[in-house]
């Protein structure tokens with residue numbers, strides 16, 4: 001079997017571990033692995049690379065993606081998808097797509113045209129509802145948690161409040177998990193209506209009992225600057241804003257992401273070899289174990305909010 005694979009959308013640590021697992025499993029099983037460079041855009045340029053054993057050596061521990069990724073405008077058009085399908089049809093027997101929600105929707109378009117497709121969730125946002133641990137998420141949580149710790153040190157030294165802007169425009173998981181792990185006082189995320197009075201009250205309460213640091217996480221897409229100014233004005237505590245930005249995407253994948261990526265990469269190839277993938281199949285991790293679901297169905301599952309985590313954080317952070 002000739003198996004094509006690509007990484008698409010936002011890169012996430014662990015994508016390389018998935019690529020390695022796919023390629024090694026395919027070769028072990030006597031199949032071929034063809035990498036597409038630069039996500040869906042690479043299809044239009046026929047930017048293909050035969051992946052052999054050494055080509056995926058020494059990458060399990062590296063962030064980013066050796067295949068490159070992109071956001072392809074042309075692929076969002078019907079014409080682009082028709083062209084992409086024609087490029088792949090007959091050239092590969094199936095395609096494995098590693099990416100986020102948008103990449104999965106793109107994969108479904110190819111599946112609807114008749115290509116066998118399996119998707120592996122790779123995104124630091126963890127905004128994909130049918131599963132629990134997208135590849136890259138826990139590495140990013142650790143990265144943000146480490147940043148919170150560093151900012152907390154300097155915050156305590158100067159007796160300041162710090163607003164930290166975290167990625168996750170539509171899904172607050174990254175801010176929520178890192179906020180819990182980093183001991184943030186307040187977390188402003190899309191799932192919960194913003195209550196600045198409560199944030200201000202917490203900072204005042206902390207200030208009055210001599211607390212020297214106050215960490216407030218805010219997901220991107222809010223006006224973090226004006227939130228910062230409001231907190232300073234209303235509490236009298238010097239308040240600074242830090243935007244973490246792209247450093248949240250980088251870094252070596254953590255243990256969990258490497259293991260999940262390895263499991264799902266192998267699972268994807270084995271399932272293709274067993275004849276699955278027609279109509280599109282989504283893989284993921286739930287309860288620590290691999291899960292497979294019809295791709296269209298998977299994309300319709302709404303993301304559940306971890307209210308328990310949020311409530312725990314709210315209760316103990318004062």
Ligand code: ADP
Nearest residue numbers: 009010071072075076099100101102103105106
């Ligand atoms: P992610 O996969 O990380 O969510 P994007 O949303 O940017 O990242 O999606 C990656 C690529 O997938 C886009 O450039 C586009 O070509 C394709 N794509 C995105 N959304 C859709 C959609 N709704 N339908 C089909 N293809 C899509």
